[in-house]
Amino acid sequence: MADFNDLKGAFLNTLGTVAGKTRDFAEKATDKAKDVARIAKLNMELSAEKDTIQKAYLEIGKLYYETRKNSPDGFFCPALRRDYSGKRKYVKNPCRA
Numbered sequence: 001m002a003d004f005n006d007l008k009g010a011f012l013n014t015l016g017t018v019a020g021k022t023r024d025f026a027e028k029a030t031d032k033a034k035d036v037a038r039i040a041k042l043n044m045e046l047s048a049e050k051d052t053i054q055k056a057y058l059e060i061g062k063l064y065y066e067t068r069k070n071s072p073d074g075f076f077c078p079a080l081r082r083d084y085s086g087k088r089k090y091v092k093n094p095c096r097a
Helices: 004-068 074-087
Strands: none
Touching: none
């Protein structure tokens, strides 16, 4: 029969192994959480940059429309026809089909 000290040693050895594995698991989980947070932050920054670009494109489009709405070139006439379709009675369409 094993004596008390042998059992105590085996128990402490097992406990040390379990504690080490638990510590490793916690470190991996922490690293993974940091990675996920970093990715989320980068996605938010990317989304903000895309929004800034979209607003710039919208502003460019508005400026182009305001400067060229009375004399558009051929490429933009189909889009202007759609824009003027509901205003036919009130506004002269610069693009005649």
